[in-house]
Amino acid sequence: MALEGVHHITAITADAPRNVDFYARLLGLRLVKKTVNFDAPDVYHLYFGDERGTPGSILTFFEFPGAAVGTAGGGMVHTIQWRVGSAESLDFWERRLGDERVETERARDALTFADFEGLRHELVADDAGDAPLRAQAPDIPAEHALLGFHGVRVYSARPEASRNLLETLGFRDGGAGGAWTLRGDERQAALRYEPPPDSRGRTSAGTVHHIAWSAADDAELELLRGRAIEAGARPTGIIDRQYFHSVYFREPSGVLFELASRDIGFDYDEPLESLGHDLKLPPQYESHRAQLEQVLTPLVNPREVTPA
Numbered sequence: 001m002a003l004e005g006v007h008h009i010t011a012i013t014a015d016a017p018r019n020v021d022f023y024a025r026l027l028g029l030r031l032v033k034k035t036v037n038f039d040a041p042d043v044y045h046l047y048f049g050d051e052r053g054t055p056g057s058i059l060t061f062f063e064f065p066g067a068a069v070g071t072a073g074g075g076m077v078h079t080i081q082w083r084v085g086s087a088e089s090l091d092f093w094e095r096r097l098g099d100e101r102v103e104t105e106r107a108r109d110a111l112t113f114a115d116f117e118g119l120r121h122e123l124v125a126d127d128a129g130d131a132p133l134r135a136q137a138p139d140i141p142a143e144h145a146l147l148g149f150h151g152v153r154v155y156s157a158r159p160e161a162s163r164n165l166l167e168t169l170g171f172r173d174g175g176a177g178g179a180w181t182l183r184g185d186e187r188q189a190a191l192r193y194e195p196p197p198d199s200r201g202r203t204s205a206g207t208v209h210h211i212a213w214s215a216a217d218d219a220e221l222e223l224l225r226g227r228a229i230e231a232g233a234r235p236t237g238i239i240d241r242q243y244f245h246s247v248y249f250r251e252p253s254g255v256l257f258e259l260a261s262r263d264i265g266f267d268y269d270e271p272l273e274s275l276g277h278d279l280k281l282p283p284q285y286e287s288h289r290a291q292l293e294q295v296l297t298p299l300v301n302p303r304e305v306t307p308a
Contacts, residue, residue, distance in 0.1 A: 002170045003224070004184030005130075006149040007214035007244070007260040008047075008058035009080055011119055014067040014205035016044050016297045022115050023048045023059065025302035026100055028137030028145055031276035032266050034299065037062050038241065041285045042295050050133040050148065053266035053275055055214045055244075056187050057133035057148040062209065065297065069117055073201020074155050075254020077208035079112070079120040081150035081190065085132070085143055087125050092144040117206030124150045130187045137303075151190030152211055155201070156253035159193035165251050166191075168231040169213070169224060182213065189213075193253065212246070212258035221247050224259055235259075242282055243268055276301060 013019040024031045032053035037045045043064055049057040059080070072078035084090060090111045097104050097113055105112040111123045123146070133148035156162070159178045167173075171180040171191065178193035203209060215221050218238060225235045225247045235249035245261045269280050279296070281289055 002184045003182055003259070004214040004216075004262070005056055005182055005187035005189035006151070007055040007212040007258075007262060008049075008060055009077070009149065009152065009211050010060045010062065010209045010258075011080075012067065012070065012203065012205050012207055012209055013046075013061045013063050013117060014065060014069075015117070016046060016061075016063040016065075017299055018116055019046065019061055019063070020299050021302065025137075026096070026102075028135055028140040029057075029059065030135040030137075031301050031303070032058070033243065033280060034276055034278070035242075035280045035282070036285065036292065036296070038282060041281075041288065041292060044296060044299075047266065047276075049266075050135050052272060054133050054148075055260070055262040056130070057135075057146075063297065064205070067205040068202075070202045070204030070207035071118075071199065072120075072155060072207055073199060074157050074196035075250075076201045076203070077152045077154050077211055077255060078194075079122050079153040080208070081122045081124050081152060083126055083128060083130075083132075083147040083150045084123045084145075085125070085127075085147060089144040090123060090125055092141070093123055096140075115206070119206045119208070122150075122153070126150060128188055148187075149189060151192070152208075153192045153194055154253065154255055155196035156193040156255075157196055158253060161252035162193070165228065165231040165233055168227045184214070187214070210248070210256035210258050212260040215259045215261050217261050217263040218245055221245060221259055221261055277304070 023029050029048035032049045033047035035045050037043050047060045109125045114120045134145035171182050174181050180191040182189045228235045233249040235247045239246045243266050247259045
């Protein structure tokens with residue numbers, strides 16, 4: 001029994017329309033779910049991913065309109081890493097992002113950039129052997145599409161403090177200072193700790209809120225929750241998030257970890273072919289639909305825009 005790499009990563013945005021344009025149009029991800037924050041239903045929770053909304057491809061955002069731009073600091077994910085198929089794919093993205101005036105930094109096997117709120121991404125040309133998790137954007141060749149998560153880079157002043165918990169959860173020491181790998185039967189992910197900047201971080205727009213690792217079901221969540229407790233963490237109980245079940249806790253470096261199940265899925269309440277089209281509400285908020293539709297920011301899904 002092993003965690004299957006990353007399930008999803010959740011970040012914060014202050015501008016849902018620009019967020020949808022950047023991730024669904026420019027990066028070519030599919031908007032697979034348009035719903036609301038379970039704890040604050042007057043703001044969006046948007047999910048982007050591959051065509052099926054497969055765990056390992058899902059990047060989500062809480063929208064808090066008007067939120068100031070945040071800063072990544074100690075105990076925070078500072079860069080989200082994605083896989084692409086080749087160095088030629090890095091060339092493609094360097095051109096595509098440059099045409100949109102998005103600044104990039106190119107290394108031999110990686111391309112780094114940030115979204116309009118400063119959230120950093122790194123495209124890694126790495127044949128990990130995992131099944132590709134690609135969306136089918138009409139203007140992005142399949143061979144250059146994003147293929148799911150490679151991993152994350154994290155700021156930590158005390159990376160060794162996280163060792164016991166990581167090993168308990170099944171992470172393996174990568175052999176380089178601060179580098180860890182998580183290998184399941186089908187998917188793998190990288191976690192790298194790096195020295196933090198002198199300035200203190202602030203969780204707000206353009207920063208990562210938490211990272212979720214992929215568990216099979218409630219039985220595995222219970223088992224791993226017990227192991228986390230034995231390693232000194234203080235996890236929540238299992239929480240129903242409608243499309244998956246979750247357990248949350250902070251690891252010793254300060255990063256908010258989630259363990260999320262992959263046995264439910266985003267087609268739970270709408271057909272696969274129409275994922276992301278309609279606003280989907282948790283049952284407890286359905287009676288407030290009219291009110292919520294009045295306060296939520298109108299969104300345009302680039303996939304649903306008819307060419308002029």
